[in-house]
Amino acid sequence: MDLSLPSQWIIEAEPWQWLAVGAPGFLSAWWLYGRSGVRIAQKSTGGGLNTGGRLVLGLLRWCAITILAFLLLEPLIREIELEKEAPVAIVLIDQSTSVLGRSGGNEDQTDKERASALDSWLMEFKNELDAFELTSEWYGFDRDLAPLVISNDEAITWEGTQTNISASASALNNRIENRNVAGVILATDGRANRGGNPEYGTDWPLAPIFTLGLGDTTSYKDRWIARVNHNQVAYLNNTFPVEAVVHSQGMKGQQGLVQVFNGSEQIAQQEWMCDSDQDVQKIRFMLPATAVGTQRYRIIASEGPSEFVAENNERTFYVDVLESRRLVTCIADAPHPDAGAIAMSLDALDAYDVEIIYLSRLADASKILQALDKSDVIIAHNLLGKTWGGKTWPEWMSTNNANVWWLAASEEAYDYLRSSNDMDVRLSASSELQQTHRSRLNPSYGLIDYNEKELGLAMATWPPMTGPIAPLTWSPAWTPLLYKQLGYIETTEVFWATRKMVSGARTGLTMGEGLWNWRMRNFMQENSHNNFDQLVQRHVQYLAANDKKERFNIQTESRIASDMSIYFTAEAYDAGWTMSKNAEIDAALTNDEGEKFLKTLRFNGERYELDFGKMPEGQYKWSATCAVDQELFLKSGSLVVENTQLEQTSQPANHNLLQRISSANGGQFLGDWKTTSPQQAASDFVQAGIPATILHEQVTLQSGLEWLPLLLFALVLLSIEWIVRRRNMGY
Secondary structure, eight states, X not given: OOOOTTTTEEOOOOHHHHHHHHHHHHHHHIIIIITTHHHHHHHOSSOOOOHHHHHHHHHHHHHHHXXXXXXXXXXXXXXXXXXXXXXXXXXXXXXXXXXXXSOTTOTTOOHHHHHHHHHHHHHHHHHHHHHTTOEEEEEEESSSEEEOOOBTTBOOOOOBSOOOHHHHHHHHHHHHTTSOEEEEEEEEOSOOOSSSOTTTSOOOOSSOEEEEEOSOOOOOOEEEEEEEEEOXXXXXXXXXXXXXXXXXXXXXXXXXXXXXXXXXXXXXXXXXXXXXXXXXXXXXXXXXXXXXXXXXXXXXXXXXXXXXXXXXXEEEEEEEEESOOEEEEEEESXXXXXHHHHHHHHHTOTTEEEEEEEXXXXXXXXXXXXXXXXXXXXXXXXXXXXXXXXXXXXXXXXXTTXXXXXXXXXXXXXXXXXXXXXXXXXXXXXXXXXXXXXXXXXXXXXXXXXXXXXXXXXXXXXXXXXXXXXXXXXXXXXXXXXXXXXXXXXXXXXXXXXXXXXXXXXXXXXXXXXXXXHHHHHHHHXXXXXXXXXXXXXXXXXXXXXXXXXXXXXXXXXXXXXXXXXXXXXXXXXXXXXXXXXXXXXXXXXXXXXXXXXXXXXXXXXXXXXXXXXXXXXXXXXXXEEEETTEXXXXXXXXXXXXXXXXXXXXXXXXXXXXXXXXXTTOOEEEETTTSXXXXXXXXXXXXXXXXXXXXXXXXXXXXXXXXXXXXXXXXXXXXXXXXXXXXXXX
16 A cells, blocks of 8 residues: 555645644754753763764654654545456346247257257357456346356256346346446347337447347248237126237238137137238127126137147136126215316226215205115215204214215315314314415325325425315324425325224315316326326225224235246234234135145244245135134135236247347347357457446545554654663663
């Protein structure tokens, strides 16, 4: 470590300070060795020193004391470390099944043989990069990005069920940002079937993108179902739309047929004639929902003559058929744009039916009684302070244990809240004036999963609400959802809150009006109602949720892709409603053939969890047992494992796409791996230009007081001076 003066020292001192540093040592040396030096030598108990010896000892003392005084200036030592960062090549390998799913012109070659040949090619390519003294990092991708090990002892797996180039490029960008990257080598067949368009919608790293063609570019005669678009939920005795996208390759002038089956019964079919050798048809059906539960449907496309593969002519999909929708009834004193805005937002929810009843137009009183009895949520607009049938509306809601969203925007409602009431909300009676205010989302609300950042930013630009100027007092049972915002002042005055009643019903209260303005402004700003609809829909879904608390709860997804693991989480409580760590929880999956798979959930410190692993496509019944405190609890349900079949098509590899990607991002197409040698590909990559090694300079500052060599040097000088003085001059 080079600490030579002055480049490695930082000293800030005035001239008088430097004089003060040198003066003590000089005075001390003069006092001992210069003042009447001859008399000192004559009186010495030792042999004495001549003038030259005294001068040397004086110099030693002056140096030692000056060094110690110098440290009082609090000098800093600057240390510079240079770190070399050599350029690195990033290799991104597509590990989806489509890379090996084609014969590549050799129909006698098995997938295992093709995988072995490709592994050998990539290993040689890595060795060639090493021979050019170029470090390489390898990553594999299908759905996600993961580090990849290339060695003779470990074969690469090619089992990915999708190809998401854009997501993998974005993930790679985060890993290699601000590094010395020579280039990114993307090895894929170019058949992206998930994520954004890799040519236009991908956030590529700021480095040259080189591409290497995998897969088979040969076009075979084949027909396949590329995807099936359908509703996940339908309702009994209704029809629901299904769209099958069918590709026919090399079948111009031939007829095609698509059939739909529910179980063994054919329920629909449609024919067409292929117009070209690259024919794409969108076949649409309206299918009837005739039975409740998860229904399994099959779509089969007819085989053409001499098809390359027949397995991709069939797709299976599942639809949950429900007996009825949830019912939301808006009861309003009179028509109001806020009620209309709420109804339009809820109409977008497939699982909800929305009905509006205006008391001013009510012809049949039984509609109110039916709504109170059957509705999952009642939206009560300006009903506070009013009566119906001799009872107040809060009494009607309490009698029916209804989930209610109260909207108060009238003087009758405000007067009701100014007096003693059952809502546990008190409005000050000091003023009847109104004010306008904007809204601020409570960041710690937590009961509803809102996108706080997106919704909060949008809400800050929405028009103000109009409500009472008098302050509101809410009981602790209420949880604030929205606060008033007065200009730039963020208040803690609540105007929208929710609570859970003792009976289990859920209640919401909104003070003021102007929701319709929010919905209009949301559309003007974003050309959609998404943020406003999110606010209303999730609020109503929360109010409609079943709030029954149980000692054993277990959850899993109802629909899972075949390349994803089935995951269970559970909670178990003892009799005192404390999370139990000693519960015995078992989960079982049963497939359509009656095979049963049993596993045990483990406690992870917070809850019980189980990774069941990947399961084949199909419909499964699950059941779970929980033994806690010598009590047994049971839960059951169903789930569907769906095979998206994204890689099971006969589309040829798209090397033209790879050429455009590399050309647009400063790289080049290295060729098809079957016709390009690893040596040639590595040479082309290196010759394109490798950046120089980057030197990173890191500067650190250290206090001079902590630098031991300087202190030790001063101590050595004092020791030498003391020994020589003691030996020759005495005291």
